[in-house]
Amino acid sequence: MGVTRRNDRQSWIAKSSFKVNGKRPQQNFNDKKHGGRKNAERLAHEWLTQIDADILRGHFIDPHRNKIPLEEFKEQVGIVKLNQSENTKAILENVWEYYIATNQWFVTKAIGSITSQDIARLIKNLKKEDGSSYSHSTIKKVEEVLRVLFRKAVEMDYILKNPVTTSVVSDWIPKEEQSKNIYLDKFQVNAIFKDFQEHSPQYAVAIPLLAYTGLRSGELRGLYWSDIDFDKASLKVSRQFNDATSKFSELKTTTSQRTIKLPQYVLNYLKQHKKEYKTADCELVFPDKNCKNAILGKNFKNRHLKPALQRLDMDMKINLHTFRHTSVRLARESGADLQAISKRLGHKKISMTADKYSELFENIDTELVERLDEYIAELG
Numbered sequence: 001m002g003v004t005r006r007n008d009r010q011s012w013i014a015k016s017s018f019k020v021n022g023k024r025p026q027q028n029f030n031d032k033k034h035g036g037r038k039n040a041e042r043l044a045h046e047w048l049t050q051i052d053a054d055i056l057r058g059h060f061i062d063p064h065r066n067k068i069p070l071e072e073f074k075e076q077v078g079i080v081k082l083n084q085s086e087n088t089k090a091i092l093e094n095v096w097e098y099y100i101a102t103n104q105w106f107v108t109k110a111i112g113s114i115t116s117q118d119i120a121r122l123i124k125n126l127k128k129e130d131g132s133s134y135s136h137s138t139i140k141k142v143e144e145v146l147r148v149l150f151r152k153a154v155e156m157d158y159i160l161k162n163p164v165t166t167s168v169v170s171d172w173i174p175k176e177e178q179s180k181n182i183y184l185d186k187f188q189v190n191a192i193f194k195d196f197q198e199h200s201p202q203y204a205v206a207i208p209l210l211a212y213t214g215l216r217s218g219e220l221r222g223l224y225w226s227d228i229d230f231d232k233a234s235l236k237v238s239r240q241f242n243d244a245t246s247k248f249s250e251l252k253t254t255t256s257q258r259t260i261k262l263p264q265y266v267l268n269y270l271k272q273h274k275k276e277y278k279t280a281d282c283e284l285v286f287p288d289k290n291c292k293n294a295i296l297g298k299n300f301k302n303r304h305l306k307p308a309l310q311r312l313d314m315d316m317k318i319n320l321h322t323f324r325h326t327s328v329r330l331a332r333e334s335g336a337d338l339q340a341i342s343k344r345l346g347h348k349k350i351s352m353t354a355d356k357y358s359e360l361f362e363n364i365d366t367e368l369v370e371r372l373d374e375y376i377a378e379l380g
Contacts, residue, residue: 002014002015002048003015003041003044003045003048006028010030010031010032011028011029011030011031011040012028012029012031012040012041012044013026013027013028013029013044014026014027014029014044014045014048015048016048016052018052027044029041029043029044066110066111066112066113066158066159067110067111067112068110068111068158069107069108069109069110069111070106070107070108070109070110070111070114070149071101071107071108073111073149073153073158074096074107074149077149077152077156079092079093079096079145079148079149090242090245091141091242092141092144092145092148095138095141095142095144095145096145099126099134099138099141099142100122100142100145100146103122103125106118106121106122111150111153111158111159112158112159114150114163115163116163116164116165118163119146119163119164119165122142123139123142123143126138126139126142143164146164147162147164150162150163150164181322181325181356181357182316182317182318182322182325183322183325183326183328183329183360184211184318184322184323184326184329185329185330186211186330186333188314189207189208189211189323189326189330191312191314192207192305192308192309192312192314193207193208195308195311195312196304196308199304199307199308199311200304200308201276202277202286203286203295203300203304204269204273205266205269205270205272205273206220206286206295207323208265208266208269209266209269209270210320210323210324210326210327211323211326211327211330212262212263212265212266212327212330213235213260213262213266213327213344214260214324214327214328214331214341214344214345214346215237215260215324216240216321216324216346217295217319217320217321217324218240218241218242218243219237219239219240219251219256220286220295220320221240221241221286221293221295222238222239222240222241222248222293223235223284223285223286224239224283224284224285225274225278225283225284225285226283227285228262228270228285230267230270230271233261233262233264233267234259234260234261234262235259235260235262236258236259237251237256237257237258237259237260237346238251238257239251241293248293251346253346253348255346255347255348256346257346258343258344258346260344273285279291295320300320301319301320305318305319305320324345325357327344327345328341328345328353328357328360329360331344332357332360332361338350338353338354338361338364341353342354
């Protein structure tokens, strides 16, 4: 162990006193490549001192292990975590395939050479075909996949530090996505609804249903007629349709499984929709001719929602999830409190609702004081 002269008398070999994974790390230092015999010897001793210190501190990474390309490492270990649902696994695999694996310059790099700057470059260059940035949620999914992969690399001693940091990712989240959600008012919702009644009547009731219940788009797609109780004016949320797997599946959390009371306005249009579009052999509320889910992401947005906005001269970028955000605004304006809204949305914690829609609840304390003043004024 230590630094010794090789038999070829043209280089030094430095070999650690400690074993890592059953082998002693070693490195050759050639006289010609390292500025002569004396300089090569000095560098060998410096390398050995550093390596032994790293091993003792638990900071040593086998240089042969961290040369594995990222895409190869991913194939070996996968990107799923324990206890993840099949839906989540499929989503993460799709994120890898469509947003990460397509960047060959990135996935072919040695895992040990990937830096935070590389992560930032990847995310900065994530663009749609029209040159616009992807949404906050898409970027966060890319972050999650990368974070899981590099965390595994750290745990398996391929790298020393995870290059995926929150600050690196958040720097490239579109500013408008960071600052606020997009909300429609009740008049805009009604205008879109009326346009759908004329041009896309089979989907028209989806607009007020989303806007006044806060359903997620996947929950809307998973609706069966048996989920709607017309006598009790309520809707049971018990499943979702997942775009990634093109299958129906269970909901994310127990709080997502909920019963929502329906406004009479929405209930009346649901009755009308059932009368016109319900078939004897299909339970889906929004089926296609083969009784498969008909409201599918981009297909629905591009064929129905975008044309409606264009006809109405509404210059805004929205999707089905916008109506979920809108439901919070409409419920808030109608006088609903934070707890009731959070329960309606199926959020796990009330703080989640407060944080996500903070701009809608900025004046909640002032409003409370005003109500208290009115209440106390009755005392005379």
